[in-house]
Amino acid sequence: MVRELTLYPTPPYDFDLSFHSMGPSNPDPVVSFEEGILWQLIALDSDRELMACVHSVGTCDKPELVLRLEANTISDEDVEISRNQIVRMLCLDLELDHLYEAIMADPVLHRYCLHNRGLKPVIDASPFEAITWAIIGQQVNLKFACQVKRGMLERYGRRIRYKGRTFFRYPEPKDLAFLDAVTWKEFKSSQRKAEYIIDFSRLITEGFDLEGLADLTDEEIIEKLLQIRGIGNWTAEYALIQGFGRWNALPTGDAGLQNCFKRLYELDRKPTYEELVKKAGSWQPYRGLATYYLWWGKSEP
Numbered sequence: 531m532v533r534e535l536t537l538y539p540t541p542p543y544d545f546d547l548s549f550h551s552m553g554p555s556n557p558d559p560v561v562s563f564e565e566g567i568l569w570q571l572i573a574l575d576s577d578r579e580l581m582a583c584v585h586s587v588g589t590c591d592k593p594e595l596v597l598r599l600e601a602n603t604i605s606d607e608d609v610e611i612s613r614n615q616i617v618r619m620l621c622l623d624l625e626l627d628h629l630y631e632a633i634m635a636d637p638v639l640h641r642y643c644l645h646n647r648g649l650k651p652v653i654d655a656s657p658f659e660a661i662t663w664a665i666i667g668q669q670v671n672l673k674f675a676c677q678v679k680r681g682m683l684e685r686y687g688r689r690i691r692y693k694g695r696t697f698f699r700y701p702e703p704k705d706l707a708f709l710d711a712v713t714w715k716e717f718k719s720s721q722r723k724a725e726y727i728i729d730f731s732r733l734i735t736e737g738f739d740l741e742g743l744a745d746l747t748d749e750e751i752i753e754k755l756l757q758i759r760g761i762g763n764w765t766a767e768y769a770l771i772q773g774f775g776r777w778n779a780l781p782t783g784d785a786g787l788q789n790c791f792k793r794l795y796e797l798d799r800k801p802t803y804e805e806l807v808k809k810a811g812s813w814q815p816y817r818g819l820a821t822y823y824l825w826w827g828k829s830e831p
Contacts (some may be wrong), residue, residue: 533609539622543593544584544648546550550618551826553654554773559680561652570619571697572599572612573655575743577700580604581692582612584620590648595622600692610767621650621775629777629816636812639820642794651819653772657740659700660756660773661782662727664765665813666719671791674718681717689740706731715778726760779818782806 541784549563568584574668580601588594599612624646631642654660666682667675683689683698685707686807690697706728714724734740743751747772755766763783771816788800791809795801801809813820 531601531604533604533610533697535593535597535599535613537597537613537622538581538624539545539595539620539650540745541593542626542648543591543622543650544590545561545584545593545595547646547828548650548652550828555624558676559683560700562695562697568695569692570616571699572615573699574608574611574620575799576702577702579688579690580608580612581690581697582586584616605655615655618747618775619653621626621653622817624777626650626652629819632816633813633820636809638795639813640825642827643823644828646823649827651775651822651826653775655700656744657769657773658731658734661730661761661769662706662741662767664768665730665760665771667725668723668754678717678719681709681719682714685713685717705735707735708732718761723760729759730761744774748779751776771822777819778815779821780807780810781821784818784821788820793829794824 546566552558552561552563566585570580570584571579572580573579573584578601580599583600584595586595597613597616599609601608605621609748616744630640630643633643654663655703663675663679666678670678683700686701686709688699688701690699697769700823709724709728711721711724715721720792743754746754749776751770752763752766755761755769756763761769764781765826767779767781770776771781782803788806791797791801791806795809808819810817
């Protein structure tokens with residue numbers, strides 16, 4: 531069964547630019563973007579999912595997306611769940627002009643962001659996915675982290691075959707809560723990180739309201755997360771951006787942010803914590819969104 535609907539993102543929105551770093555060479559096993567089409571497995575409930583395909587038929591200033599859903603059966607409720615998930619993950623309601631206006635006091639960043647005009651973040655499907663993915667990525671490079679992530683998905687996730695390709699559904703807390711951390715070595719995960727993820731998953735199955743943190747302030751979310759074994763400042767700040775869509779979070783300890791900052795401002799060394807915080811003061815209330823641009827924007831010629 532196939533259902534199609536049209537989405538109208540808040541302009542400006544450059545669909546291809548927003549996925550330029552996630553093409554065929556992208557090692558992430560969850561996000562797939564090829565030839566202008568996003569392929570994403572959408573979780574409907576614990577036992578059902580459908581395939582979503584998204585492509586652009588509009589322009590940056592008049593954006594329009596076609597969302598195509600495929601499954602054996604698709605109810606109106608399934609369509610609404612899928613629509614909301616795609617809107618959330620692609621940040622389609624985010625008003626980028628507010629960012630561009632807020633950072634005008636920083637001409638270097640302002641020029642860089644306008645060079646990437648229409649770039650909207652792609653965030654994780656849930657805070658759980660963002661936090662566990664951040665734990666996997668602690669102190670390792672992206673390629674290796676993606677290899678571990680793929681191993682976890684192949685071992686513990688659900689998968690479907692679609693048009694000759696395999697797509698994975700990210701595991702839920704109940705899928706990971708009672709595993710043996712030793713087995714994670716089979717796909718090169720450290721036992722310590724496996725323990726962190728298993729303990730975190732078990733905490734949620736025992737009643738920790740992770741989704742409910744969305745009702746708290748940034749500071750309150752960080753305070754709650756820092757009480758959990760395996761979650762430090764970097765992981766909590768990353769989760770604010772990629773899991774909760776909090777656009778003023780500033781992951782000062784992020785090596786990628788430090789390197790991008792160094793390159794953009796033509797420093798001969800990485801910025802100090804004080805330098806980064808001082809400069810980012812002029813980016814408020816969009817320090818996290820500016821960080822995303824530094825992470826994934828295209829360099830100026």
